[in-house]
Amino acid sequence: MKQGNVIVGLLAGLAAGAVLGILFAPEKGSDTRKKITNKGKTALDDLKNKYNDAINHLNSKLDKTKNNGLKIYHDGHELVENTKNKN
Template identity: 40%
Template sequence: MNNSTKVITGFVVGALAGALTGLLLAPESGPDTRKRITRESEKLKDSLSETIAEILDSARNKYNAMLDEYTEAGKKTANKIKQSAKINS
């Protein structure tokens, strides 16, 4: 897990803990608290979905960059082998 993923994960966990603590300590009636919990849960779900999408996008970009790099290295190696085979034949 890289540093940015750790920071994002820590932020999301901290936000969740803070929101739940605030809701549980709030002096509101039962129905109001349930509505507030529902709203905050939706916000958290949206934030978590966005964070996961960003992490997946970052991983996908890194994968594609590595794939391109290794493909290019493989092509260069294949060309060197072909040239070596021509010289030795």
């Protein structure tokens, strides 16, 4: 089984357990719905933050790779020009 599937399964199990715990708690329905809504919003905010962090990390890596590629290109171009000028 892939590690990603295990993590998704664990997160789904934790979420289901939290929802069931709230649903069976001896509180008014309106309080229970508020708790579920708040937990959902918190989970969504956490997911958005993780998504944004991942995108920022990937953009940083992409920029670094692009800059390295441009440096290699310019160094190669300069080497070719220097070789042409020596002949």
